[in-house]
Each structure stands twice: as structure tokens, then as C-alpha cells.
Amino acid sequence: MKEIKHFAWDASHLSEIDSIWINGSEDMETIIDMATQSLHHFGFAFLRNLCLDDKESTAARLTLLGENLGSIVSQSPRGELVEDVCDFSDVEAEDKRGYRSAGELTPHSDPSTLIALHCLQPAMTGGESYLVNVRSIHDHIAATDQTLLEELYKPFPHWRVEGSHGIAQAGPYETERPVFCENNGRVSCVYYRPFIELSAQTQQIELSETQVAALDLFDHFSRSDELALRTTLQKGETIIVHNRSVLHARTGYQDWPNAQDRRHLLRLWIDAPERFPVHPQHELGDLFA
Template identity: 30%
Template sequence: MPAPNPAETPAQPPVPVTDRSAWLAADLAADPDWIHRLDGDEIQELDRAVEAVLERGLGPGRFGRDDFPLTHLADRIAGWARDIDHGRGCVLVKGLDPARYDDDALAALYWGIACHLGEPVPQNAAGDLIGHVRDTGRDYHAKNVRGYTTRAEMRAHCDAADVVGLLCRHPARQGGESHIASGIAIYNHLAAERPELIPPLLEGFHFDLRGEGVTDDPDETTFHRVPVFSWFGGRLSCRYNGKTIEDGMRKRGLPLDGLALEAVREVGRLAIAPPFRFDMTFEKGDIQLLSNHSILHARAAFEDWPEPERRRTLWRLWLNLRDGRPLAPAFADRLNTGPRGGVFVRGAA
């Protein structure tokens, strides 16, 4: 690993960070320019592109941007990528009617949008590129269980890619609201009000990989400490998951205590508290796109419909932007798979 450039890694970033990524909930509520509604012409563009790939027998993972031709909408998606990485970090796309598509067509549409945004990466050890966020009856508090397979409340966290996308196929009967917060605004608050908590967050922690690491060890953690807040290339980025931090440090024989434990828990507490937390309720066809480098997301517990065909289902994508921000080496290697690497896929050559 190359040595960091001291000029790029000051002990503490300038305070406050004043760009659009440092928003509060009231800012999102007052200015909905982060919400994009697809018009009829754009949906027709998507439909033509979906028809083109399905006629060739292509599905997710088997075609790229050039196979999914878009005109005006391609420029708009490029604007979403800029907003995600250089703006507020969140985009909500509305206007799709998922009832118009069978699963194959909707998956092709979603994959096509993703390919115009960036490069999808594996999000679990099975190599899934589109994951299904739904209740499988598992216990969130059991060892190595990932929260997206349960109906439990999920604490604030970032995922391990530049962007996480969620497409709502079916909403819950009750609950399941998405909570988002700006990690950059939380940093500003801590640096001003609790500066003693900043150093352990900059030093970072060993994150638990929940049995999906590159070794056969179910207790594998990140080999190095991954910072919660990382300053590099003139920008501040965030990487947080309170549960995997606490579990990972415990697995390493370094259970958190003192200021380090307080710092980790305070980030999670602030992310679901005013004035940081913004609440969103998914509607059918919504696509939520979030920067994992600036936004923390959480989820309320939910109650499902009794009918299997109506149960809450979100389709998840992890992807890296083609021209994403530069990341410090220790920050970029989040899963022991190298800079910006996805989850290690078992059985892959």
C-alpha cells in the first residue's frame, strides 16, 4: 500500500464543510430538486432499451451501457451521478409503474440505469449484483446475519460501494420507512460540539465482514482499520456501520470502550435524530440512489402483507461511479478485496 501524502491527510479536515453534502433534514424538505420524476418520453426511452436487450436474450450482468441505448435520459442520468458524488448525495427517481413490467423486464430496466450510472459490484458472497431486500425470517441479532434479509429495524450505516440503489417493487404493509442523514453534517456537528470524539473516528476500526470475507474464517474482519471519516483529495468521506464496527472490534479482541465507543454510538444516535434525520416512505416504482461516502441510511422495522406476492421487496444495487471521488487507500479497501472492491464471491475463479 503506498504511503499517504501528508498534504492529503491532515489530522483533521477543515471545519465546517460547507458544500451541498452537509445538509440538514429541513434543507431536503425545503428544496426538492433531488427528486426526479420520469416523464413519458423518458419512460418510452427505457421501454425501447429494455425491448432491445430482451430481444437479444440479455439480462442483468450480461449487458453494459452500450447495449442499453438512451438519448436524452442518458444525460439526465449523468446529472444524477454528479448530484450523488458532488451534490447532496441523494437522488429519488419517481414515475415508474412496476406493474407494467414482469420481473425480467424490470430487472433489465434497473440494470440498464445502473450501467449508465457506473459499474455494479457484488453485494454478497453469492455474487448477487441485484439483491432482494426482503424478510426471509432470519434473526438480525444472530451471528453474521445481514439486516436486509430480515424485517427488523436497521441502524444507520453506509454500504460498501460508491452508491447504493433501492428500487421498490412492493412496499410494506406498515413501516419500513427509510431514514437518511448527511454524515458530513454529523461530522461538522461533532467537530464543533464534541471535538474529542473526532480522533478515534479518523483513526478508524476493524469492521466485521459477517462471514463474507476473503478467508474461510467466519470471524474475519477488515485487515486494517477503516476510518469512519476520511479526508483525501480535498474532500471528506464517511464510512459507518455501528453494528459491524462493534462486532468487528470484539472479534479482533479489541472491544470498544471509552471515547472510541462513545464516538461510534454518537454517530449512530445523531443519524436518526433531529435535525439530521430525513424520513422517506417508499412507493411502488421509486428508485432511491445514495452516496455511501456522504449519507448514512437506516430503516424502520416493518409489518408485511400476508400474501407472498405482495410482500415488501426492494431490489438493491451496489455500484461504483466511473469518475468517483478519490479515496484514501485504507478507506477505499473496505472488504479486503482491494480499493472499491465488492464482496468476495465464493467459488469465483
């Protein structure tokens, strides 16, 4: 397949979103080819009719998709390959990983190259997903303040979660990492601001005024309605996101009264550095290996 140039889209470019949905009932080779093209071009792929109604068959079909795109990796020290994205806040102790609650998730990137989310059941209200193009954020910052853009290419503190790379206790990484990197003309991003601030606080490092201003400007554009593509996944729909090209987020939601009707997504983390290469500093690999 020929290389496809990344498209720096914003909300205005995707008014005809229905035209880019992929039919998941096609043969797997066709699905993978179309999904790969969409991921290179947009940084995401939307699929319908990929999976079956019951959870086990759906997980198997989703796993087959992931294995054809790259290597499926664990999402926590628990070692799960297909993770349940639900609100567990009423049945377990506090979990700092927000996908296990009903609260808002701000724009961020996950560690793996790709994330796949399949909807088994939407929420009663809310739970809207939104995507923001990294290159669009980058270019809007460049047009606003070149100095702050340059700051985001410089190293920032970052945080290591419990269990990552075999480390038992969470804490700051010894090395720092930039928010933006560029490789062969392609801008990539690794971003979760709470972890930057937690790492700095733990090390008693005070972020500079320029660093704070750069992160504030990044947040401004990452949450801009002019840049964000918003959609609510419906039952049977799947989205795959390239974590270095697109940030993803979710609004808070209200669930159905009955536990069996709760909002429920299945999630894969897929490592695919050969298919979707980025700068080495943004290749995070199998975090929980």
C-alpha cells in the same frame, strides 16, 4: 460536467423534497447527468417513472442505470447483481444480513460506492427509509467535542464478512480503518457499529472510553430527527445513495398477510470510484469479487 460542491444538508433544508425528484422517463443520458449532479450535491438521487411494472423489465432498466453510473458488483458470495430485498425470515435459516428480515436497520454505509433501491411493493405499515448526511454528522460532532471528532479519524477495528475478497470464513480484518476520512476537502464515512464491536470482541480488544464515547456521539447525531431525511418509497420509486456521503437506515415494518403482496425492493451495488472519488481507505471496491 463541472464539479459540484457537496451540500451538508439536514432535515430543515429539505422541506421541499418534491422539487428534487428526477423524471425517470427521460432519456438515459439525461437521467445519468441529473442523478450524478444530485449525488455530488446531496449524496442521493430520487427518481420516479424509471422502471416498468413487471420485475424482469424493471431489473433490466435498473441494471442499465447502474451500468451507466459505474460497475455493478455482487452483493454476496451468491453472486447476485440484482438482489431482492424482502423478509425471508420465515422461509430460511437465520441470516445475519438484516435486509432479509422485517426488523429495523440502523444508520450504516454499504461497501459499494453507490446503492440503488427500487420499490416494487411497499409494506402494509412501516418500512420508512431515512438518510443522514455524513458532513452534517461530522460538523455537529465538531461543534460538540473536537477531541471525539479527532478520535473518529483514528483507526478502529472492522469486520470481514464471509466470502469477501475470496475469504471463506468471516473474521476481523488485519488492519484497522477510521470512521471518517477526508480527501480534497470532502469528508467520507464507512460505518456499521456492530461490526466494529464484533471485531474488537473477537480479537479480545477493549475499545477505549474515548472510542466508545466517540461512537456514542456519532450514533446520537446519525439518529437525530433534526438531521434525518425520512421517506417511504412508494411503488415505482427509486433512490440512489452515495454510501460515503450519506448513511441510510430503515424502520421495522409489518407486511401484508399474503406472501405475494410482501414489501419487495430491488437493490444494486454500484462501484464508481472514478465518478465519485473518496479517500483510498474508504474505497472498498468489489467486496465479493
